[in-house]
Amino acid sequence: MALAEAILVCLTERPMSGYDLAKYFDASIGFFWRASHQQIYRELGRLRERELVDSQEISQSGKPNRIVHTITDKGRTAVTGWSAKPVRMPSVKDELLVKLYALETVDTKAMREQISVRLEQHQSKLSEFRRIKSRFYDGKDLNLNQKGKLIALELGIDQELFRIAGWETVLKKMTDAGV
Amino acid sequence: MALAEAILVCLTERPMSGYDLAKYFDASIGFFWRASHQQIYRELGRLRERELVDSQEISQSGKPNRIVHTITDKGRTAVTGWSAKPVRMPSVKDELLVKLYALETVDTKAMREQISVRLEQHQSKLSEFRRIKSRFYDGKDLNLNQKGKLIALELGIDQELFRIAGWETVLKKMTDAGV
DNA sequence: GGCAACATGTAACTTGTTACATGATTCC
DNA sequence: GGAATCATGTAACAAGTTACATGTTGCC
Numbered sequence: 001m002a003l004a005e006a007i008l009v010c011l012t013e014r015p016m017s018g019y020d021l022a023k024y025f026d027a028s029i030g031f032f033w034r035a036s037h038q039q040i041y042r043e044l045g046r047l048r049e050r051e052l053v054d055s056q057e058i059s060q061s062g063k064p065n066r067i068v069h070t071i072t073d074k075g076r077t078a079v080t081g082w083s084a085k086p087v088r089m090p091s092v093k094d095e096l097l098v099k100l101y102a103l104e105t106v107d108t109k110a111m112r113e114q115i116s117v118r119l120e121q122h123q124s125k126l127s128e129f130r131r132i133k134s135r136f137y138d139g140k141d142l143n144l145n146q147k148g149k150l151i152a153l154e155l156g157i158d159q160e161l162f163r164i165a166g167w168e169t170v171l172k173k174m175t176d177a178g179v
Numbered sequence: 180m181a182l183a184e185a186i187l188v189c190l191t192e193r194p195m196s197g198y199d200l201a202k203y204f205d206a207s208i209g210f211f212w213r214a215s216h217q218q219i220y221r222e223l224g225r226l227r228e229r230e231l232v233d234s235q236e237i238s239q240s241g242k243p244n245r246i247v248h249t250i251t252d253k254g255r256t257a258v259t260g261w262s263a264k265p266v267r268m269p270s271v272k273d274e275l276l277v278k279l280y281a282l283e284t285v286d287t288k289a290m291r292e293q294i295s296v297r298l299e300q301h302q303s304k305l306s307e308f309r310r311i312k313s314r315f316y317d318g319k320d321l322n323l324n325q326k327g328k329l330i331a332l333e334l335g336i337d338q339e340l341f342r343i344a345g346w347e348t349v350l351k352k353m354t355d356a357g358v
Numbered sequence: 359g360g361c362a363a364c365a366t367g368t369a370a371c372t373t374g375t376t377a378c379a380t381g382a383t384t385c386c
Numbered sequence: 387g388g389a390a391t392c393a394t395g396t397a398a399c400a401a402g403t404t405a406c407a408t409g410t411t412g413c414c
Contacts, residue, residue, distance in 0.1 A: 001400080001401080002272075002274045002277060003401080003402095005274075005277065006277050009277065009280070009281040009284060012281070012284055017365075017366090018365080018366070018367085019364070019365050019366070028280075029277065029280055030271075031271065031276075032271060032273055032276035032277050032279075032280055033271065033272055033273070033274070033276070033277050034270060034271050034272065035402085036402075036403070036404095037365095037366090037367090038367085038368090038402085038403080038404090039401075039402065039403090041366075041367060041368095042367095042401090043401095065365085065366090066365075066366090067365095067366080076284075079281070079284055079285075080284070080285070080286060083278055083281070083284065083285030083286045083289060083290065084285075084286040084289040085289075086293060086296065087273075087274040087275045087278070087293055087297070088274065089297075089300055090272055090273040090274075090275075091213060091270065091272055091374090092209075092210065092211060092212065092213045093181075093212055093213065093269055093270055094211055094212070094266075094269040095181045095184075095212070095266040095267065095269075096266045096269075097210075097211035097212070097331055097334070098181055098184065098185050098188065098208065098211050098212050099262055099266070100211075100327055100330060100331045100334070101188070101207075101208055101211055101327060101328055101331045102188040102191075102258070102262070102327065103323060103324070103326065103327020103328075103330070104322075104323045104324040104327055105188060105191055105255075105258055105259070105262065106258075106259070106262030106263075107259060107262045107263040110262060110263040110264075111262065114265060114266055117265065118266070118268075121268055143283075144282060144283045144356060144357075144358065145282070145283035147282065147352075147356040148279060148280060148281065148282020148283055148356075149280055149282075151279060151282070151349055151352045151353070151356070152276055152279045152280045154352075155276070155279070155345050155348070155349060158341075158345060158348075159341075159345070162337075162338075162341045166334050166337060166338070169334075169337075170330055170334060173326075173330045173333075174330070177323060177326045177327075177330070178323075179323065180372080180373085182373080196393075196394090197393080197394070197395085198392070198393050198394070214374085215374075215375070215376095216393095216394090216395090217374085217375080217376090217395085217396090218373075218374065218375090220394075220395060220396095221373090244393085244394090245393075245394090246393095246394080270402090
């Protein structure tokens, strides 16, 4: 259950509400471990039960109340313990690759269209990563915390570049194969 | 639910038992959509209910009986229909990237060790892919079915090469950052 | 006045993982 | 005689997805 730890890692940055966490995931750590707001709320409940976070309701006049979650010392210890444990290989699940594998059986016109869509998605992720890099990291003096995030981000950028090249090659090879 | 379709795609090749399918997944389509034997058995039950496969028990003297699943015409239609539908972006879930993102908070010695393990895993996948390519595809005349599989396999090979280079770069950048 | 975004969650369902269970055959 | 492999599954649980529910504020 790395979702728990991903949340705790975010909370080492600053205390956050479930909504803040969902936004934070979308814009950063979620590039490496995606989670929906429902998952985050459920996991926060469990983290509270295990006393890894401390949750405080803050009343706001007018607006609905915010529940702000703060990582506890027990939570910090849990993160360090987790960090030393071995990781698994990331799960492999790409329907588009299954379709490619089944090339003879599929609708190849639709398939080319789907590859184009995929290419655009990688392109927009690439732009987003580059924007974040130039905005927050380029030409700045970075501490270790920031350096870690930058290294991860640069790996993300290279990955998007690779994937764009990869799917473009696939399109060429499909053409060569006559489909 | 692409597992259903991945199974149907395998069964277009030849009728198979659940056990055969689990083996087949491990050695081919599972490179792009991993599934455990439990998932496969469960899904086969559902496919039978939906009449997309026809399941026949074959008694074997001595050995336990095999249940052989054959794709039906309805099943073939389902695959074609599925193939034209848009796909999602593959899920992103890599604990090692989360740890990299949280570099300051983690045990960096253990982290370097985990990257080394990951590198070995990619190396062994690469060898496996290359072995399959040279054994089944190199220097042969291929039909469209085989060409699709080869294109997917070559994308897999490039991906492993990219990932090896990527994690090696991360190790270098960690050294530069002093961890 | 309506719609998007803020903010929080529950419920139902599907998928994926871990552990358990059974019994035969083949190889050492 | 014991371990590995063949072959088939069930049960319990964890994780992920989709849909629903509620009420506010701020903008056009």
